[in-house]
Amino acid sequence: MVEGFIRVASATPKIKVADVSFNRDAVLKYIDEAEKHGVRLIVFPELVLTAYTCADLFHQTVLIDKTMKALDEIAEATRGRGMVAVVGTPYLMDHKLYNCAAVLHDGHILAVIPKKNLPNYGEFYERRWFTPGREEVRYITRTSAVTKEVYTIPFGMNILLEAEDFPEFILAAEICEDIWVPNPPSTTHALAGATVIANTSASDETVGKDSYRRELIRSASARLVAAYVYTNAGEGESSTDLVFGGQDIIAENGTILKEGNRFETGLYIADVDLQKIVQERARITTYPDIDECLRDRYDVVRFSFNNPGDATMPEEKPFSEGAAAGDSEKHEETGKSLKNKLLLDAADLRRFVDPKPFVPGNVLERNQRCDEIFTIQAMGLKKRLEHIGCKSAVIGISGGLDSTLALLVTARAFDMAGIPRENIISVTMPAFGTTDRTYNNAVTLTKRLHATLREINIKAAVLQHFKDIGHDPEDHSVTYENSQARERTQILMDIANQTDGIVIGTGDLSELALGWATYNGDHMSMYAVNAGVPKTLVRYLVKFVADTSEDKDLSSCLNDIFETPVSPELLPPTGDGQISQKTEDLVGPYELHDFFLYQILRFGFSPKKVYALALKAFSEENQKSAGISEVETYDAGTIYKWLNKFYWRFFSQQFKRSCLPDGPKVGSVAVSPRGDLRMPSDAVAKLWVEELEEI
Structure with missing residues (x-):
């Protein structure tokens, strides 16, 4: 991979309402596919394991129990992959149900981040089923339904996930409505140091909403000087009263790198330049320093992409005529010249690089x-x-x-x-x-x-x-x-x-x-x-x-x-x-x-x-x-x-x-x-x- 870039993906699978096994398999399929393309971060829609439109079925014990088990199964499937997956899921804790983004890596749930702003207007009734999340972080004990391993998980909004082998990668998450409010959680996340914001979303379609949504995400990435991966619910949600159209968006500091087609499911991949984001924050002297008092209110989870546990990274496969990131790493390891490595990395880069940056193409x-x-x-x-x-x-x-x-x-x-x-x-x-x-x-x-x-x-x-x-x-x-x-x-x-x-x-x-x-x-x-x-x-x-x-x-x-x-x-x-x-x-x-x-x-x-x-x-x-x-x-x-x-x-x-x-x-x-x-x-x-x- 070219210096400073990381490959991210937004994935909207076709799901079935309340069919957790089907939805789990759909998520796993996209994780498998993303791995083939060298993806390091993949983000799924809000409540993807159950479907957002389950409504009062969220009160059914069997649905929640099955979902909690499916989450462990997906976490186990990430073992040894060198990939972080952000999955939208309901999460039951202390007798309360939360709408959450679970961050999974190397067989574990690294963090569970609850949604703070629960819409309860118009077509939305989330307060009927869910409890609003809070900023402060608590640690909960979880026993994996797959491996029976017992480990602790941070639960709360103020969580940052830092990659030890990619210091520019600092991940935070917010969920759907969180970005639509006047003071989104992502603002505080970025001020605490986050460079990548993941948003698991279920935003229904109404006339003209797509352009507003696009500008909302683009401007958020510009305002925060950050990368923003927005993944929206799509086909498979209930159409009783609403239609969900996808429109996944990957943005970087005010530029949309990739946008999914509306009313289609799919896997959308782009390479984000985190080095550019870090350098932009340094160049813009009005961008605030990281507030240590603010940072103290965050719990930081550290992990490694390239050395997950004791597992060996699988060799990444090429996705096109150009060589993939794994090939360029192999060439470097076998003593190939830096020039050849750069040639391979450039061919592999998953984004358009404008040859005329001063001249608009349109x-x-x-x-x-x-x-x-x-x-x-x-x-x-x-x-x-x-x-x-x-x-x-x-x-x-x-x-x-x-x-x-x-x-x-x-x-x-x-x-x-x-x-x-x-x-x-x-x-x-x-x-x-x-x-x-x-x-x-x-x-x-x-x-x-x-x-x-x-x-x-x-x-x-x-x-x-x-x-x-x-x-x-x-x-x-x-x-x-x-x-x-x-x-x-x-x-x-x-x-x-x-x-x-x-x-x-x-x-x-x-x-x-x-x-x-x-x-x-x-x-x-x-x-x-x-x-x-x-x-x-x-x-x-x-x-x-x-x-x-x-x-x-x-x-x-x-x-x-x-x-x-x-x-x-x-x-x-x-x-x-x-x-x-x-x-x-x-x-x-x-x-x-x-x-x-x-x-x-x-x-x-x-x-x-x-x-x-x-x-x-x-x-x-x-x-x-x-x-x-x-x-x-x-x-x-x-x-x-x-x-x-x-x-x-x-x-x-x-x-x-x-x-x-x-x-x-x-x-x-x-x-x-x-x-x-x-x-x-x-x-x-x-x-x-x-x-x-x-x-």
Whole structure:
């Protein structure tokens, strides 16, 4: 399994009302099936052993006696499996009946957690049969109906179950209605340290309830910064007055990883990243510390996944063409390389890993995101223009993606501020690498946006500069390239002085992360509108305007810019006039770099984990699972090569980011030295490179 991940399952079997033996066997069947897939935690519905809809049959002694025995039988079936099962069951204790979640592992009942909030309104009558649970924990003695072993069990709501061999896994449980109340028990559980919440539920279906339920679970996982496994009753419950439709949900910190189909039974599996949850809690400084006084009110049950009792873990079997977790462990034990292990782990990962984390896959959502980002960028620039009383802006327009986006944003900001667009000075500065395609697009774009076009050919000025510093024009080294970039910046700054304006920066977030900018050249401006926008998203922002503009000529121009290879155009074109210098040939694909950037800065993941996630994200299987076709696939060698390059450039180029101009943050990742990234310019990449070298 990839570092920090654990496989969980939500299981809704088809049951029969009051047929405990049938229901027990249905639970066991899903436990067997889950084991084949390497599942470590499986959660079943509320009162699954009897059915939720038994009503006054809960007062029948034979039903309860049979259920208590079935619970021991299921507990015994977990022996040696390395799996925790959470099973909804009635539980009789001290002459009172409780609606409970029983936590089973390695032949034992680890804990019995009662439901606190018993609904007694509308179609619900739980107070007729059950007693509300209490937070305080009592210990009860139980004799197994199967092994006759006598052992003690904690009973109460305030129970945490910690895995000694997976310290990020801390399980707590609540039951159905508990999550629907204003102050759910899961809030206290999370504040006491729980990272995974299991909910055994029996929520009936009414019109529109599914969307509310989905948002309830999703938002609970986000609010708690936790994983939430919600398992709902389904087919087999009595339909006398109600219908139960399942809709199992596995959520992680605000993201739904897996959702069962309504009105269907089934086993739903996903891999949850508990390391991400722990790191998010550490990053969010407003997330409360674990209150020791609160923690003292909890009883902690410790167990081990990998060494249950004296049993030997069975070998896990593959579930698909990719290898299963057991296979990857076997490879590691037999001395296979770490690289092969990571390949197997990535193939086995049971979740979609988004290869474009900055770009929504849904077209409607993507368009909404693009419009929102445009507005943020334009509002930032509008404020700056108003604050300094500036009535003009100067942009170096190249016909590439970044300068195009900057010009589009500036046009919107001028419209918002009520400033005529002709006050936008769009400057094209042809030099040694400029092609007809980009030059013509720069001119067309400026005209269609009604900005003022100025053309200043910089060849003579740069050649004079070469002469001044004694540089051979045939030497196409970094001096040749950067001299052009700095000459252009000087021109833009001077024109801004002439027109009482400011220079609008065009560089994007991806370039800043890689240090792909000429220091005191395109690196510098007076307001950097693109500084928070990654390259993969820049493309779609330009495409968004192309698709929504009523100006057909503008749309045609923007579409061609969208298709133009990314290039600084600082080296002479090919013999047929085409772009010779393609950025992605030099620094690597921006799809990969943006993925690395997101995983490293947003979550602080290790190089090995970033590598494994990239293997999954850019695999054909992962993209097919989500119906994605527009993203490239990359092999392990290519991913490794450019991840190495990313770390080297990211650390070595921090000095450029340490003195960035102002610019608006638009997403969850940014590199401004005044905001998100407080990083010393002299930090070394040794630790990160050494871990990569292990691969």
